[in-house]
Amino acid sequence: MNPRRFFEDLAKQKIERLAKELQIKDPLIIYKPNPKFGDLVWDTQKLKIDVPQESVEKLCDENIKFQKSGKFINITFNPEKYARTVLDFINSGDFKKNEGGLKYLIEHTSANPTGPLHIGRARNSIIGDTMARILRRLGNEVRVEYYMNDIGTQVEALLIGMEIFPDLSYTEAYRRVYENIEQYKSKIEEYMLRAEQGDIDFLKSTRTRLEMLLEDVLRDLYSLGIRFDGIVWESDFILNGDVKGVLEKLEPFLKDENGAKYIEYNDDKIYLKRSNGTSLYFTRDIAYHIYKAKNFNVPIDVLGEDHKLHFQNLTYVLKLLGIENIKVIFYSYVITKEGKMSTRRGNVIYLRDLLEESVQLAEDEVRKRHPDLDENSIKDLATRIGHSAVRYNIIRYSPEKPITFTWEDALNFEGESAPFIMYSYARSNSILNKTESFNKGDNKFVEREIELIKKMGDYTDILEEAGRTYRPDRLARYIYELASTFNQFYRDCPVLKDPENRDRRLEIVKAFNMVLKDAMETLGLEITEKL
RNA sequence: GGGCCCGUGGCCUAGCCUGGAUAAGGCACUGGCCUUCUAAGCCAGUAAUCCCGGGUUCAAAUCCCGGCGGGCCCGCCA
Numbered sequence: 012m013n014p015r016r017f018f019e020d021l022a023k024q025k026i027e028r029l030a031k032e033l034q035i036k037d038p039l040i041i042y043k044p045n046p047k048f049g050d051l052v053w054d055t056q057k058l059k060i061d062v063p064q065e066s067v068e069k070l071c072d073e074n075i076k077f078q079k080s081g082k083f084i085n086i087t088f089n090p091e092k093y094a095r096t097v098l099d100f101i102n103s104g105d106f107k108k109n110e111g112g113l114k115y116l117i118e119h120t121s122a123n124p125t126g127p128l129h130i131g132r133a134r135n136s137i138i139g140d141t142m143a144r145i146l147r148r149l150g151n152e153v154r155v156e157y158y159m160n161d162i163g164t165q166v167e168a169l170l171i172g173m174e175i176f177p178d179l180s181y182t183e184a185y186r187r188v189y190e191n192i193e194q195y196k197s198k199i200e201e202y203m204l205r206a207e208q209g210d211i212d213f214l215k216s217t218r219t220r221l222e223m224l225l226e227d228v229l230r231d232l233y234s235l236g237i238r239f240d241g242i243v244w245e246s247d248f249i250l251n252g253d254v255k256g257v258l259e260k261l262e263p264f265l266k267d268e269n270g271a272k273y274i275e276y277n278d279d280k281i282y283l284k285r286s287n288g289t290s291l292y293f294t295r296d297i298a299y300h301i302y303k304a305k306n307f308n309v310p311i312d313v314l315g316e317d318h319k320l321h322f323q324n325l326t327y328v329l330k331l332l333g334i335e336n337i338k339v340i341f342y343s344y345v346i347t348k349e350g351k352m353s354t355r356r357g358n359v360i361y362l363r364d365l366l367e368e369s370v371q372l373a374e375d376e377v378r379k380r381h382p383d384l385d386e387n388s389i390k391d392l393a394t395r396i397g398h399s400a401v402r403y404n405i406i407r408y409s410p411e412k413p414i415t416f417t418w419e420d421a422l423n424f425e426g427e428s429a430p431f432i433m434y435s436y437a438r439s440n441s442i443l444n445k446t447e448s449f450n451k452g453d454n455k456f457v458e459r460e461i462e463l464i465k466k467m468g469d470y471t472d473i474l475e476e477a478g479r480t481y482r483p484d485r486l487a488r489y490i491y492e493l494a495s496t497f498n499q500f501y502r503d504c505p506v507l508k509d510p511e512n513r514d515r516r517l518e519i520v521k522a523f524n525m526v527l528k529d530a531m532e533t534l535g536l537e538i539t540e541k542l
Numbered sequence: 543g544g545g546c547c548c549g550u551g552g553c554c555u556a557g558c559c560u561g562g563a564u565a566a567g568g569c570a571c572u573g574g575c576c577u578u579c580u581a582a583g584c585c586a587g588u589a590a591u592c593c594c595g596g597g598u599u600c601a602a603a604u605c606c607c608g609g610c611g612g613g614c615c616c617g618c619c620a
Contacts (some may be wrong), residue, residue: 045563054562056600083563123620164619192619271618277545285618292620316614319546343547344613351613376582396582408555411547413613419569420554426568427555430582442579480559488556492567502584520579542582
């Protein structure tokens with residue numbers, strides 16, 4: 012158990028015992044207040060009786076202090092004891108232990124590779140990847156999949172475009188066909204039927220061509236440290252008969268309309284089969300989710316807000332089949348000041364362009380600060396900083412919040428940003444590197460030290476919360492607060508130059524270094540020993 | 543028209559789920575701090591009708607209802 016919980020439980024047990032004594036039947040309200048009031052507060056405002064001063068005093072012991080302040084009973088952990096417990100908890104490595112034990116599947120990105128990833132799509136990837144890291148960190152088994160659409164209207168339009176306009180970029184070729192879809196309707200239908208009938212040669216050639224495009228997308232993601240455990244091809248669910256199985260299982264719910272099959276839901280029709288006999292994306296997605304539900308405890312989809320209706324329908328139909336364990340993380344769009352990104356308006360911001368700018372800016376800064384560094388080291392450092400800055404700048408927003416992209420914000424390397432965090436890490440590292448060894452310190456913690464240690468003590472709870480609520484931004488915010496608290500400590504508490512406090516402070520710096528590193532890795536930020 | 547999401551200092555966000563003590567950060571702005579472990583840092587200051595109106599409550603940024611503004615969706619597309 013982490014120290015925070017341990018002390019909280021001690022306090023709660025005392026309160027519960029007292030409540031029983033005083034015959035308080037109302038539920039007890041206990042929460043974490045503004046830190047200036049203490050570590051915990053028992054809010055008795057709703058209680059019918061006033062808790063007597065003597066009873067409050069009797070609760071106190073050498074570990075925990077209770078203090079009445081009006082209707083609030085402020086609870087403070089013994090700072091020395093609490094700080095020492097947290098410090099040992101971290102430095103022993105116990106803070107890395109976790110239970111987890113569930114099998115997760117995260118499907119993210121899954122974009123049609125009709126062009127390079129733009130930053131809106133990248134938000135999907137970064138959320139998905141960070142959640143995967145968090146859940147793994149919590150001791151779970153996590154598999155990450157990219158669902159590759161290789162069948163259906165858009166894909167056939169892309170293939171046809173590449174065939175008709177071999178000299179154009181594939182993005183442009185796709186656009187020409189998709190925007191004049193009526194003109195190519197029969198050709199598209201011909202291709203769809205071949206795919207649907209499981210024409211192996213046709214599907215093979217489709218995949219070969221798509222794989223080249225997909226590689227382009229994966230390369231961008233790879234540079235951000237994002238990897239997949241598997242690519243799932245949509246057409247596989249046709250080839251292995253799962254799609255057929257879905258239609259059979261759903262037969263009792265299906266209604267017919269000129270040969271097309273649909274399910275009625277909320278006065279809407281959810282189509283599962285076209286009148287020409289082909290399946291729809293929805294049907295294949297059902298098949299995919301049945302596979303997910305069967306093989307994993309918690310399958311998670313990362314979807315843009317435009318997929319909400321699709322997912323609602325999916326949930327409904329899956330429930331008909333007895334499947335209810337699918338989770339989802341929705342995120343809002345990244346827009347520019349001119350509004351939604353669109354190729355036509357020319358305001359699309361591609362991930363690779365953002366990365367390039369970010370790395371360039373980092374390089375300029377590194378050159379300014381370390382003119383004597385060799386060329387390779389400069390490039391390497393700049394790349395790590397630039398990429399981390401992009402990741403952090405996207406993950407720090409809560410997913411449902413729309414992001415208005417500005418270059419100024421994206422390339423801000425001060426304050427709430429990755430370089431700030433990396434800088435704090437480097438500072439702590441610099442102290443530790445100047446040290447041969449140190450002994451276990453005393454418990455004469457000063458306020459700044461306690462502040463930092465308390466912040467570190469929150470880490471495991473934050474991790475757990477981020478994992479439970481699917482809010483990676485919580486961890487992002489925490490890591491900033493932690494780094495910021497360290498910078499205050501750094502200013503006020505000399506470590507190496509103060510022999511009297513040296514050992515104790517080294518313990519603190521060591522612990523900070525470990526926690527921050529762990530959190531940075533979990534968030535997918537690069538670790539640099541120096542900055 | 544219907545459904546979902548967002549609305550917090552000049553700008554960007556956290557807090558809302560689980561209602562409580564002067565609403566918390568960042569950017570920008572103003573002033574200060576490098577002969578002392580990395581100034582991508584630190585300290586101080588200016589700055590908020592928590593979109594509006596009702597309701598519930600001893601207590602509402604937080605819960606409920608109704609508006610307003612912005613986004614997304616409503617296809618035999620994916």
